[in-house]
Amino acid sequence: MARANAAYYAQRDPFADFTTAPEISQVFGEILGLWAAVVWQQMGAPDPVILAEAGPGRGTLMADALRAIAARMPAFAAALRLHLIETSPRLRAIQAERLSATWVDRVEDLPDGPLILLANEFLDALPIRQFVRAASGWQERHVVDSAFVALPCAAPAHPAAPDAPAGSVIEIGEAARSIARTLGQRFAAGPGAALLLDYGPAESAAGDSLQALRDGRPADPLASPGVADLTAHVDFAALARAAEGAAAHGPIPQGRLLTRLGLFPRSDRLARGLAPAQAVALMDAAQRLALPERMGRLFKALALCHPAQATPPGFEP
Numbered sequence: 309m310a311r312a313n314a315a316y317y318a319q320r321d322p323f324a325d326f327t328t329a330p331e332i333s334q335v336f337g338e339i340l341g342l343w344a345a346v347v348w349q350q351m352g353a354p355d356p357v358i359l360a361e362a363g364p365g366r367g368t369l370m371a372d373a374l375r376a377i378a379a380r381m382p383a384f385a386a387a388l389r390l391h392l393i394e395t396s397p398r399l400r401a402i403q404a405e406r407l408s409a410t411w412v413d414r415v416e417d418l419p420d421g422p423l424i425l426l427a428n429e430f431l432d433a434l435p436i437r438q439f440v441r442a443a444s445g446w447q448e449r450h451v452v453d454s455a456f457v458a459l460p461c462a463a464p465a466h467p468a469a470p471d472a473p474a475g476s477v478i479e480i481g482e483a484a485r486s487i488a489r490t491l492g493q494r495f496a497a498g499p500g501a502a503l504l505l506d507y508g509p510a511e512s513a514a515g516d517s518l519q520a521l522r523d524g525r526p527a528d529p530l531a532s533p534g535v536a537d538l539t540a541h542v543d544f545a546a547l548a549r550a551a552e553g554a555a556a557h558g559p560i561p562q563g564r565l566l567t568r569l570g571l572f573p574r575s576d577r578l579a580r581g582l583a584p585a586q587a588v589a590l591m592d593a594a595q596r597l598a599l600p601e602r603m604g605r606l607f608k609a610l611a612l613c614h615p616a617q618a619t620p621p622g623f624e625p
Contacts, residue, residue, distance in 0.1 A: 309435035309518075310483070315534030317396040317433075328429045329505070329603070330369035333593035335578065339569040341373025343503060343621050344424045345381040348388075350618045351499045354422040355387035362393040362415060362487075363430030367403040373426070374407075391418055415487050423494065425502040431547075432506050432539040434483040438518065439464040441476040454530045467545075468514040477516040479540055488550040491612050496553025501613035501620060507606045508541035510559050517541035544610050557611040557623035562597070563604020568622040571598055 329336045348357055361370050370390070378385045390409040394400050400411055412418055415425070438449040440458055446469075447458035463469050466478045491502050508517075520529040522536035529538055548556035558565075575594040579587035598604040611620040 309538050309540075312533035312536075313433050313435075313538050314395065316537055318398060320535065328365060328369075329597055329607075330365070330372065330428065332596055333575065333590065334368075334372045335571055335574050335590075335594065336566070336597060337369040337372025338376035339566065339571060339574060340369065340426055340428075340503065341376040342380060343569060344373065344426065345377055345384045346621045347424055347501045347613070347617075348381075348384050350620070351422055351424075351501070351614075353383065353387070354499060356389050357384075357387050357422045357424060358391055358418060359388040360391040360393060360415075360418055360423060360425045362425065362427035363433070364392045364394060364403055364407075365399065367392075367405075367407045369426070369428060370409075371406050388424075393418070416490055420498075422498065423500040423502075425491070425500075427502065428505045430506070431481070431484045431487070431504060431542045432508070433537070434481055434487075436479045436481045436518065436540045437464075438516065439466075439469075439478040439480070441469075441472045441474050441478070443474050451530065454533075456530070466514075467512045472514050476514045478514055479517060479543070481540065481543060481546070484542060485546055485550040488547040488612070489552070492551030492554040495551075495555075495612060495614045499614050499617070501611060501617065503620070504542075504544075504547065504610045504612070505562055505565075505607060506542040506544075507603075508544055508608060510544060510608060512543050512545045515541070542608070544608050547610060548612075551612045553615075554612045555615045555617065557613070557620055559608035559610040560623065561600070561605050562607035562609050563600060565609040565622040566598045566604075568624075 364370055392403055392409045392411050393415060394411055395413050440447045446461050446463050448461040449456045449458055464478045464480055469478055494500055517540045518529050520527040520536040520538050527536045544559035571594050575590055579590045596602045611623050613620060
């Protein structure tokens with residue numbers, strides 16, 4: 309999965325296959341930028357501070373965020389040092405057309421110091437391991453010659469494993485857990501916060517969520533590796549457990565977070581200055597992001613921060 313997605317993002321335009329929240333509405337990036345600004349104030353307004361995004365795509369989210377930050381919180385705009393976590397040379401070039409930043413390959417490569425990290429639909433593309441409960445015991449799936457091969461293994465370290473019936477599939481995202489572990493250690497030692505938004509369950513559960521999109525349609529994950537986007541649901545509860553040392557807030561539904569952060573009032577204000585068709589499209593985009601029957605419930609938000617820091621905006625009880 310890791311090798312296939314590395315090839316995919318290096319060679320293809322992922323936005324031909326899927327649309328992310330920043331591409332749906334500019335308000336998404338704006339309110340996340342202002343979320344970061346408030347968190348910066350909660351941290352004591354350190355100067356300098358690293359503002360980072362993992363998996364920035366075309367740079368749309370960060371461009372919208374920086375525009376809102378410059379207009380509403382110029383002191384934060386002056387203090388921030390922008391870092392983008394991106395391994396694809398092609399996407400780095402696209403991002404450089406609209407953003408002035410320092411690029412790194414991994415979260416672990418970010419420099420020391422106060423940090424605010426945004427990661428939207430980044431974790432779902434990280435590789436997972438799959439374990440299947442057979443009648444004879446646990447087996448791990450491997451890929452050989454474009455087909456799954458199951459080999460006997462020990463029971464996976466997963467809350468759902470002990471009671472899983474035969475045929476159950478358990479997924480473990482070790483790469484995502486490693487990032488959460490790194491952030492937990494970092495925030496335990498110094499000021500910082502991360503906002504992770506993606507799709508997946510609020511609690512760890514069994515289930516096969518591996519999927520592929522090619523040309524905007526579902527595809528066989530094992531067919532033609534490198535030409536389809538491979539994703540899997542994010543186990544937010546596992547991330548919160550892995551981020552030992554940090555305070556974990558959430559996960560909560562994305563719709564709840566965006567509504568609390570002012571998605572609809574901001575969209576309404578923007579819509580008043582637009583032509584009728586554009587205004588309708590903008591409000592529909594807000595509903596797409598937040599309504600439970602659309603992206604609002606399936607997508608979740610998890611915040612990690614220094615234990616002594618105030619509850620991040622939108623995560624209040």
